[in-house]
Amino acid sequence: MTMAYAIGHVSGCHLNPAVSFGLWAGKRFPARDLGPYILAQVAGAIVAAGAIYLIASGQPGFDVVSNGLASNGYGAHSPGGYSLLAGLVAEIVPTFMFVIVIMGATEKRAPKGFAPLAIGLALTLIHLIGIPVTNVSVNPARSTGPALFVGGLAIQQLWLFWVAPIVGAILGGFVYPLFAGRAKEE
Numbered sequence: 001m002t003m004a005y006a007i008g009h010v011s012g013c014h015l016n017p018a019v020s021f022g023l024w025a026g027k028r029f030p031a032r033d034l035g036p037y038i039l040a041q042v043a044g045a046i047v048a049a050g051a052i053y054l055i056a057s058g059q060p061g062f063d064v065v066s067n068g069l070a071s072n073g074y075g076a077h078s079p080g081g082y083s084l085l086a087g088l089v090a091e092i093v094p095t096f097m098f099v100i101v102i103m104g105a106t107e108k109r110a111p112k113g114f115a116p117l118a119i120g121l122a123l124t125l126i127h128l129i130g131i132p133v134t135n136v137s138v139n140p141a142r143s144t145g146p147a148l149f150v151g152g153l154a155i156q157q158l159w160l161f162w163v164a165p166i167v168g169a170i171l172g173g174f175v176y177p178l179f180a181g182r183a184k185e186e
Contacts, residue, residue: 014029014037014041015041015044015139015141016041016138016139016140016141016142016165017037017038017041017042017139017140017141017162017165017166018095018099018138018139018140018165018166018168018169019098019099019102019139019169020033020034020037020038020041021034021166021169021170021173022095022099022102022103022168022169022170022172022173023099023102023103023173024173025169025170025171025172025173025174026099026103026172026173026174026176026177027173027177028103028106028173038141041141042140042141042144042145044141045139045141045142045144045145046144046145046148047145048145049069049145049146049148049149050145050149052069052146053069053149056069064149064150065150065151065152068135068146068150068154069146069149069150070135070146071135071143071146071147071150071154072134072135072136072137072143072146072147072154072157072158072160072161073087073134073135073153073154073157074086074087074134074157074160075157076153077153077154077157078133078134078135079131079132079133079134079135080132080133082132082133082134084160086133087133087134087160087164088160088164090129090130090133090134090136091130091134091136091137091138091160091161091164091165091168092164092165092167092168092171093168094126094129094130094136094138094168095138095164095165095166095167095168095169095172096168096169096171096172096175097122097126097172098119098122098123098126098138098168098169098172099168099169099171099172099173099176100172100175100176101118101119101122102115102119102122103172103173103176103180104118104176104180105118105119107180123138126138134160134161137161137164137165138165138168139165140161140162140165140166143158143161143162144158144161144162147161
């Protein structure tokens with residue numbers, strides 16, 4: 001939430017490749033910017049995961065594989081042992097809703113200045129619901145960073161945490177204008 005206030009006016013606070021795809025699908029983000037944004041998002045997530053790894057590894061007895069750095073997973077790698085299907089649904093549906101909230105909160109017709117609050121609260125709710133299922137992602141970059149440090153199942157299952165959020169986000173980007181209409185150009 002604070003990042004949106006800090007850098008939203010600079011970059012739109014795009015920290016999530018799925019959201020970038022969703023905004024592209026909703027005609028709010030140019031296709032030509034997807035590649036550079038996604039590269040920057042993933043690089044930032046890897047640096048952040050590296051910082052978390054350095055901090056966590058300072059604890060005696062720390063083991064990155066057993067700790068997992070909150071890497072995402074399903075089946076044996078799920079915090080609650082949830083299946084692949086449960087993981088797909090738990091990533092597609094919340095990402096769909098997240099993009100709906102983002103598009104609604106950032107639309108010209110929305111009250112000014114409240115978008116970061118609405119978006120931050122939506123993301124908080126998504127995490128409260130999804131952590132027991134997959135350690136919740138809704139952000140492919142966020143999934144990639146820890147997976148690179150953890151390896152094993154985290155890398156093997158990473159595909160789901162790219163595919164499902166992007167599918168959910170693109171669906172959200174296409175659906176939002178259908179029920180909300182388009183803002184009139186000023």
